[in-house]
Amino acid sequence: MAEPRDTRLVRTEILLLFCQIIRAAVFVQEILSGRRVILRRGNGCAMITIYCDERILIRKNKEDRMARVAVIGVGQSAFVRSYPGSIRELAFEAYRDAMKDVGLKASQIEASVVCSAPEYDKQRTPAGLMAEYLGLNPQPTFYVESVCSSSSSGLRTAYALIASGLHDVVMVLGFQKMSEISSAESQERMGRGADIQWEAPFGTMMPAYYAMYARGYFEKYGAAEEDLALIRLKSSTYGQINEKAVFRKALTLDKIMEPKYIATPLKMFDCCANADGSSCVILAAEEKARDLCQKPVWIKGLGMATAPINMAGRDTFSGLRCAQIAAKNAYQMAGIGPKDVDVAEVHDCFTIAELMAYEDLGFAEPGQGRELIRNKETYKEGKSPVNVDGGLLSKGHPIGATGGSQIRTIVLQLRGEAGDMQVPNPRIGLVHNIGGVGIYGNVSIFSAE
Secondary structure, rough: OOOOOHHHHHHHHHHHHHHHHHHHHHHHHHHHHHOHHHHHHEEEEEEEEOOOOOOOOOOHHHHOOOOOOEEEEEEEEEEEOOOOOHHHHHHHHHHHHHHHHOOHHHOOOEEEEEOOOOHHHHOOOHHHHHHHHHOOOOEEEEEEOOEEEEHHHHHHHHHHHHHOOOOOOOEEEEEEEEOOOOOHHHHHHHHHHOOOOOOHHHHHHHHHHHHHHHHHHHHHOOOHHHHHHHHHHHHHHHHOOOOOHHHHHHHHOHHHOOOOEEEOOEEEEEOEEEEEEEEEEEEHHHHHHHHHOOOOEEEEEEEEEEOOOOOOOOOOOOOOOEEEEEEEEHHHHHHOOOOOOOOOOOOOHEEEEEEHHHHHHHOOOOOOHHHHHOOOOOOOOOOOOOOOOHHHHHEEEOOHHHHHHHHHHHHHHOOOHHHHHHOOOOOOEEEEEOOOOOOOEEEEEEOOO
16 A cells, blocks of 8 residues: 555655754864865765865864965066067066976976967967967966956966966966057957946046046045146156056156146156066965975965956946945955055056045045055055056056065065065065956955965
């Protein structure tokens, strides 16, 4: 005789409950022992497969689930207005410096992540070209693009490749040869960084977008053009001593304030310049890092966020939401706050961008960022040193290489190897790298310990 329907349902519920109990017990054991578990269900029963993998480290603490990853080598070409060689030769300059910095051979690089903004490259799929030229075949190579923040996005990708256990040593190579195309072509491509259906056809340009943010900030908080000029003055102070920078001449406040407007209220010296350049950052898993490098610099926190590409989708023009969210996530991952940061590199494509970054990163309350620059608190001797290598305003902005250059500066600072730009005894460094007009936001936190 068939059993009553309600009895079968009870038995099914008991079986499902039993499966859930097994699953919970297995995952507890997974956390305690560092093993990976896959639970599969089929034909009314639970099948459990346990895999042991020494390269995957699963720890009890939530913030420490992944293997530690360090930067073990950094390199950068000089940033110039017009590089005479090819993109492969330009990339090699940073690659050579980074490999010499750590003392590696090409065969020790297990994977590479190549970063640029492809609309400026005549070469299609440059990652393949770089891998061949640098002797990195047959290792895997990846191509990452988030416009101006490409190599910071590349850092995040490389971190994940190592922390997941797929690779132990990964190189992030950023480059851009913006002089390959004319100034008019460059401006047209920048315009296409906006929505090509709803915004770009109306002539939107990068200076105009950031001028809109400057006007919004001035209207809300009462800042003035002189505050932006003070940021450029600081930039020129440190650009003079950075041998990799495009602009190394001293500027006076009067010179910066000359009414040569690009997009009101932004004047000529409020804007960074296009440049050709490359950067290279080499990452390694903890065991490899300690074996290969005397001064590894650890990646403590990574935050990334996005915002609507259309300005009509934004809810504020006095800060960048993507930067605020990325900073919050990076601080949370690192287990620190803004006051713990000893030195920072921020994305100063325009002076207003640096001013907003002070507040987006929590170095100042909203509307109070101007007090930091007025009181020289973001100078090398101040409480929150920012862009003491001259920033984009002095170095120039080769799009795919910019994030890697910022990372290099912070790594040198934490090693105590920044020369005349050295901040006294920094332990925590931060990189803030923005793609487009606040479309992509990357915040990366590094530690000397």
